[in-house]
Amino acid sequence: MDEQLQATPICGRHRALNALMAPFGGWDMPIQYEGIIAEHSWCRSQAALFDICHMGEFIFQGDFETSGLEEVFTFSVKSIPVGRSRYGFLLNKQGGIIDDLIVFRLTEDKVMIVVNAATAPKDFAVIKERLRGGAFSDITAATGKLDLQGPLSRYVMVELIGEEVATIPYFKFITMNILGVEAIVSRTGYTGELGYEIFIPSEKVCELWDLLLTDERVKPAGLGARDVLRLEVGYSLYGSDIDEETTPLEAGLEGFVNFDKSFVGKEALLRLKEQGVTRQKVAFEVAGRRSPRHHYEICSGEEAVGSVTSGVFSPMLGKGIGIGFIKPELASIGTPLTIRHERVSMEATVCELPFFKGGSVRS
Amino acid sequence: MSMYFTKEHEWVKVEGNIGTVGISEHAAHELGDITFVELPKIGAAVKQFGVLGSIESVKAASDIFSPLSGKVIKVNEALDTAPEAVNESAEDAGWMAQVEIADESELKNLMTQEQYDDYLKTL
CATH class of the missing domain: 3.30.70.1400 (Aminomethyltransferase beta-barrel domains)
Structure with missing residues (x-):
């Protein structure tokens, strides 16, 4: 065990649940409890609880x-x-x-x-x-963060936390008393499902974790399921899909950039807009159940045209899905691509995001 | 009927000159949710410890190596649509291929169940 790893306040609970633990972002985090696909499907149908204290x-x-x-x-x-x-x-x-x-x-x-x-x-x-x-x-160390995500999360929150949660719209939050302390309940998440992010003083986060798990509609889910959930709805993962070498223009995230105001990096982005990007984020579906994976090569015919930044088997679609960066001229919907790695080769087609469109996030 | 194992966690059940091949329960557990199994082609000639196919889980992709040399005579086509059978029953219903054994003396290069159990303790 790397001595540098930090542990969240919930760490003892993860171990008691026999979770598979692994380092993530410098923290010792739960990857899975009963299994990634079971936890993924619980989040898409019930309510899944994630320890996100590392953020x-x-x-x-x-x-x-x-x-x-x-x-x-x-x-x-x-x-x-x-x-x-x-x-x-x-x-x-x-x-x-x-x-x-x-x-x-x-x-x-x-x-x-x-x-x-x-x-x-x-x-x-x-x-x-x-x-x-x-x-x-x-305030990272003093702040605990739990995400409750899934179509039933609102019912659970209303019953266990308070009625005022019922009316929080998407991307709004309220400050409220939970377990005798001031907490923030935000209607946001990383799964494409209806859900909440709860910020609570770290000394109360274990008690909140236990409380939410008293509801039989709630099961814990690890970062493995979280990664599948976020990719199915096309959210970027920092460090894989976006990094310091990637601009929002290349990553298809220009909608989160306001060019009507001043910000660090604006001049570079304006220059890039004028010149045009040389690589662009693309989403693709694989014909079959193979999973594209980070660093697999993206080819057009025999020519290598880019690489995969995230890929996984989508339980909702029953096939492999991925995102990567390629030449812009190959990024239009329907373009056939081949994903290669060693002796693995899979046929894929450029598609639109999100891959999975049936989430409850705005319900 | 006897069962033998490789260090790469494949098993082979030997009945007459037919070997049925799969991956061990330990390997299936380590891989986690299995999402895809690449089966060999019927009629393909495989070598001992040569690539027989591959297996993918949500977490990882890995090759499957043949415990014995021979000719592939049957594959478990059910795994094409239900690869989770490997998680549910790795050493029985989750079998992958049957091989007509070319050289039974190769069994000496494999571990017995008892040896494999001891081997797992060393990992």
Whole structure:
């Protein structure tokens, strides 16, 4: 066991459940409990509980404009209404993605920034360096985060947590009392299903985990199922699909970039827009049950034209699905591709996202 | 009928000159949910420890090696649509192929059940 690995407060529970544990983003995390496909299907039909305490949370308080926060991300912070959250990017000067993240507007002058675990220390340093004022702190260690995701999650939350959860719209959140402490319940997630992300002081997170599992409609799910769930709905995974060498333009995520405001990386993106991208994200379905995997080669005929960044067997579609980056001229829907790795070869077709369209996320 | 194992976790059940091949329960458990099995072609000649096919799970892809040399005479076509049978019954209903054994003396290169159980303890 790597001594550098961090453990979430729930770690003892995962071990007691006999979870398969593995390092993820510097943390010792549960990959699966009873099995990835069983947990995936439970999330698509019932309610799955994920320990997401590894993700980073920062608080900024101050004037968004004079502090420079307004220019840190690809979206406007000041235009997020209080009680809403917004997804977007922290970019480097070249337009590469340092991280994808969500900003929660807590009050008029206060936001919570939720970032990926592996990138959290770097994100904190970069944001801090770009700020000219305000108070900025890392509350990751003090903050527990659980995701309850699945079509039945609303019923569970209403019965166990409180009636006020019933009316939270997508990408809105409320602050409420849970187990005697102040917590944030947000209608967001990473599965394509109706669901909630709950932020609660870390000393109460085990108690909340236990409480949610008292409901027989709830089962724990690991990062293995989470990866299948997110890929079926086409969400990017930082470190696999997007990184500092990739811009939102190449990754098909321009919709989360607001060119009407100033932000770090804007000039590079504008130049790239003018020149045109040389590689582009593409989604493809495999003819058959083989799984494309990270780093497999994407070919057009005999010519190598790119590589796979995420791939998996989709239980919902009954076939292999993947995303990767290729030459833009080959990215149109219906283009035939071949995915290759050693003696493995699979025929694939460019398709639209999401792969799985039946999720309950907006219900 | 006797059962023999390879270090790569394949098994072979020998009945007369026919060997039925699959992967061990240990291997199926390690792979996790199996999503695809690539079966050999009937009539194909395989060598001992040569590639017989491949198997994929949500977590990983790996080759299946033939425990014995011979000619493939039958494959478990049910695995084309229900590869999860390997998770449910790795050492019985989850069999993959039957091979007409070319050289029974190759069995000396395999482990017995008892030897395989001891081998698993060393992993």
